[in-house]
Amino acid sequence: PxxxxxxxxxxxxxxxxxxxxxxxxxxxxxxxxxxxxxxxxxxxxxxxxxxxxxxxxxxxxxxxxxxxxxxxxxxxxxxxxNREPTQDEFFVDTVQELLQQWPQTSFAKRGEKWRDALLDVALKELAERPEYKKKSGELNIHKLATILGVDHKTIKSRYPIS
Incomplete structure (x- = not known):
């Protein structure tokens, strides 16, 4: 290429x-x-x-x-x-789309394991990126919650990330 x-x-x-x-x-x-x-x-x-x-x-x-x-x-x-989305943008867009569609999926009937697994993967991936960190180096939970379309309390309580 x-x-x-x-x-x-x-x-x-x-x-x-x-x-x-x-x-x-x-x-x-x-x-x-x-x-x-x-x-x-x-x-x-x-x-x-x-x-x-x-x-x-x-x-x-x-x-x-x-x-x-x-x-x-x-x-x-x-x-x-006409620019193509970056891999990061594509990843975030995909996660957002999956989280929005979650209530309509057959996975929703089986509990929140699928949603939790998706959030785990997304958080692990995004938590390492500098654009989701504050100047102090701490994770910007509010920004990450906004990007993922979940409440910031969900990230704090379920997924403690330092």
């Missing part, structure tokens, strides 16, 4: 931009640097097709409402709007 070879991105991009499909695509001076930087920082899951997909979108964007050279701001906005 290209995410493992970010140094290849400028060469691949230059080759693609020389193809007939992308010849009309124009960039303001700083926009090309921004595009390369953003591509190198992104977690491209595939290879050239990912870059082509992005370029296809930028071609459409550069022609609306009228043909113009792409700006650095347009490229930044594209990546902000």
């Amino acid at each position: 290209l995410r493992e070879r970010p140094e290849d991105i400028p060469v691949i991009l230059a080759d693609l931009l020389e193809t007939e499909h992308y010849l009309k695509l124009e960039f303001e001076e700083t926009a090309m640097d921004e595009l390369i930087r953003r591509l190198q920082q992104s977690s491209l899951s595939g290879n050239v097709r990912d870059v082509q997909r992005i370029l296809d979108h930028l071609v459409l964007q550069s022609q609306m409402p009228q043909s113009h050279a792409l700006t650095q701001k347009e490229i930044s906005n594209y990546f902000a709007e």
Whole structure:
């Protein structure tokens, strides 16, 4: 994948931009640097097709409402709007979704073991991350409870974490 070879991105991009499909695509001076930087920082899951997909979108964007050279701001906005969630965001989103759906699941009829197990895994994983700690190094229980969608007392009483 290209995410493992970010140094290849400028060469691949230059080759693609020389193809007939992308010849009309124009960039303001700083926009090309921004595009390369953003591509190198992104977690491209595939290879050239990912870059082509992005370029296809930028071609459409550069022609609306009228043909113009792409700006650095347009490229930044594209990546902000179309970014993939990080693994951390995906993990938290998944846990939140599962906890919200819990009352409707067949597991709910069997007691809270499934929910407790899910909370245990989530707490263990999230408790080590710096964004859930206070400046003192202690776990920010209120922030963690908000993220997981549970009461902070649940975390304090059931899952004592130092």
